[in-house]
């Protein structure tokens with residue numbers, strides 16, 4: 070049971086080498102054998118040790134349990150955490166069947182507070198699980214156990230939660246500091262009425278765990294077997310180990326984090342598997358009620374749930390993306406109009422505040438039950454129970470929902486909404502596909518990562534609803550012909566995507582721009598009309614307005630509002646024209662384009678990827694406000710036709726993201742790349758693809774990146790620009806531009822985050838990583854040829870470098 074100090078020293082010297090215990094260590098105490106300072110108990114299998122210790126930098130003495138046989142002493146339990154022995158030598162003994170610690174004056178400073186047993190056969194035993202138990206020598210049931218009184222650490226087999234029969238709670242509470250084991254501010258506790266746990270600071274919730282409706286979670290985890298027990302008798306979480314030799318611990322750190330460690334026996338250190346809260350979306354109810362938290366470059370942004378709008382009506386439709394005051398229903402539910410559910414996948418389910426759980430219903434029954442009750446706002450099934458049975462219903466606000474990118478949150482939340490009207494249309498992320506050219510994708514980032522992210526983003530499988538009686542005006546072909554002087558050369562104002570553009574004037578004096586489509590859509594007439602109608606419904610002050618269309622025989626034309634100041638193209642680096650834009654104008658254009666693009670990506674009823682954003686597609690109105698043109702063309706012409714058009718890439722060289730140009734794969738992040746190029750061009754006053762520098766072969770992106778890395782980014786600023794401008798704002802734009810042209814799509818920010826960065830001085834900007842396509846001017850190396858769309862007529866086929 071005890072052994073002298075010299076022996077302890079000997080053991081620590083030799084144990085590692087010989088893996089043998091030289092001393093016949095003991096794992097238990099009895100009434101007649103107390104344990105004093107310098108002596109320890111070691112569990113039978115040599116996993117844990119019990120003894121007196123002082124934390125680093127402290128002279129105070131505590132009775133504790135730590136892992137035996139690992140070099141860094143890791144305390145997992147402390148008996149007298151709030152009553153240390155102040156410089157006094159301690160004694161652990163069993164007195165009248167109770168475990169007590171006495172100081173050297175014989176005063177009891179801690180006791181297990183068990184019934185005053187006088188049985189002389191009571192023993193205290195340290196088990197291999199790390200549990201110190203008090204029991205009768207010949208009995209298996211415990212009079213007391215340390216597992217019932219956790220401190221800051223949860224070992225395999227320990228519980229947090231409730232035993233309702235005896236009214237006992239198991240909870241973890243942090244130390245006060247690294248040197249002070251006394252009870253700290255942070256605790257991790259199971260909700261008594263719901264199968265979830267919360268990290269609290271005092272009485273404020275900091276973090277909430279995932280919910281699991283099934284009683285035992287089937288887990289793919291190779292190390293742990295998490296267990297949840299939730300019934301009328303008890304409610305607790307615990308875990309088991311697949312391999313009992315694994316050393317592991319959950320810890321409520323004094324820093325306020327819940328951490329999970331396993332021992333790495335090769336490196337001889339603790340390896341942190343994860344900690345919560347991890348990112349800011351883990352912060353409890355970060356986005357307020359009825360919103361979902363999404364992380365973008367580690368910054369939390371908020372988005373209203375489908376069917377909900379931002380509470381603050383002053384906020385613009387864009388700003389509510391990171392508005393955290395929460396959202397309310399667009400229109401209240403009242404059970405008199407048809408209702409349906411919209412799915413949100415891969416989310417952490419909302420906090421169980423006002424809820425009900427039924428573990429025997431299946432998904433269809435859950436839906437029916439929720440529909441029947443007017444105040445049921447959502448339901449979710451239990452994704453982790455094998456039987457696929459069981460679900461929860463939410464009644465009040467939906468709080469603390471976040472996007473999840475791992476298997477922890479493979480849950481689907483069904484949110485109740487007013488059912489869509491007739492002709493409803495499924496909204497989807499327009500993610501198209503895969504013209505994979507036979508190129509080395511060495512220059513691309515890990516596809517797998519990108520794809521995984523893409524697949525796991527929060528998806529709103531939303532139904533569109535609302536004003537269905539919109540009519541697309543059709544124009545008479547004869548009238549258009551007259552308006553444009555019979556499509557005369559003098560009326561031609563440009564050669565945009567899909568055909569020439571003519572200026573015209575309607576009989577009523579209204580100026581129009583007519584795009585005469587040279588590529589005929591293979592879609593049927595009605596489909597074409599439908600697509601054009603959808604595009605016409607996209608209305609935003611930074612999008613060129615589509616007034617209508619004109620169809621006659623094979624001829625198809627689109628009629629737009631006329632933009633007197635032409636395209637941004639003519640203003641960038643026009644030394645001959647000499648009209649140089651002042652910074653305010655440039656900034657206004659950058660922000661306007663960002664708003665228009667965000668609207669296309671997120672706020673419109675469809676998710677539109679532009680795919681061909683460039684300076685010549687940004688038109689300027691009378692007041693020099695930017696308006697994006699040629700959006701939705703991919704839609705109008707149909708995804709398939711786009712791709713089928715023989716593996717050619719539609720887009721414009723110089724603005725195309727690497728993953729798009731090389732593999733033909735596009736996402737909203739390819740638009741972000743083009744936007745980044747545009748921003749750099751606007752700041753620099755030069756075109757990316759025409760950029761030349763005497764010292765190097767980089768294009769504009771490469772030039773900007775080089776200056777950035779050398780800390781000279783401000784040399785990028787257009788010399789022709791007026792003398793006084795807010796340098797910090799210009800520099801922020803350069804950084805945003807570089808963030809947008811990063812090589813890996815997943816590194817690029819979304820447009821909502823771009824706007825946040827542009828809008829606010831206080832947004833922290835990450836340092837950009839290496840951009841894509843900055844070396845492409847280097848005139849050597851194997852190259853591939855990409856035939857671009859004919860419509861970029863003034864730009865001949867270009868070669869793109871293969872990776873290396």
Ligand SMILES: *[C@@H]1O[C@H](CO)[C@@H](O)[C@H](O)[C@H]1NC(C)=O
Pocket residue numbers: 070098099100101102189
């Ligand atoms: C207590 O333990 C010691 C050492 O194992 C043993 O010699 C002694 O007999 C035990 N006493 C009782 C009452 O069991």
Ligand SMILES: *[C@@H]1O[C@H](CO)[C@@H](O)[C@H](O)[C@H]1NC(C)=O
Pocket residue numbers: 165185187
């Ligand atoms: C426990 O019982 C013994 C005798 O039965 C008594 O002497 C002692 O004072 C009691 N201790 C406590 C803490 O009640």
Ligand SMILES: *[C@@H]1O[C@H](CO)[C@@H](O)[C@H](O)[C@H]1NC(C)=O
Pocket residue numbers: 271272273
């Ligand atoms: C939380 O604690 C503070 C201070 O201890 C107290 O004033 C407050 O009422 C508590 N709030 C709740 C909800 O218990």
Ligand SMILES: *[C@@H]1O[C@H](CO)[C@@H](O)[C@H](O)[C@H]1NC(C)=O
Pocket residue numbers: 320322323324
């Ligand atoms: C608490 O967290 C800090 C920072 O992550 C870590 O260095 C420390 O080891 C943790 N404490 C314990 C007891 O593991």
Ligand SMILES: *[C@@H]1O[C@H](CO)[C@@H](O)[C@H](O)[C@H]1NC(C)=O
Pocket residue numbers: 400403404405406
């Ligand atoms: C229910 O909602 C519909 C549509 O919003 C509305 O016309 C109707 O008056 C509402 N009924 C009640 C009882 O609130």
Ligand SMILES: *[C@@H]1O[C@H](CO)[C@@H](O)[C@H](O)[C@H]1NC(C)=O
Pocket residue numbers: 426427428429430434
């Ligand atoms: C769960 O649902 C089943 C089937 O609808 C029902 O029979 C049962 O009473 C419900 N249980 C609870 C606790 O509501």
Ligand SMILES: *[C@@H]1O[C@H](CO)[C@@H](O)[C@H](O)[C@H]1NC(C)=O
Pocket residue numbers: 425441442443444445464
């Ligand atoms: C809806 O459910 C709530 C919560 O269980 C309950 O209080 C309410 O009575 C139910 N209403 C109806 C109409 O069933």
Ligand SMILES: *[C@@H]1O[C@H](CO)[C@@H](O)[C@H](O)[C@H]1NC(C)=O
Pocket residue numbers: 638639640643644645646647648
């Ligand atoms: C430069 O500006 C002038 C007048 O604004 C315009 O006519 C010309 O086409 C522009 N040049 C380029 C290369 O855009």
Ligand SMILES: *[C@@H]1O[C@H](CO)[C@@H](O)[C@H](O)[C@H]1NC(C)=O
Pocket residue numbers: 633634648690691692693
């Ligand atoms: C933009 O157009 C308006 C109206 O045609 C014109 O007055 C203005 O000078 C133009 N601005 C620039 C910078 O060319």
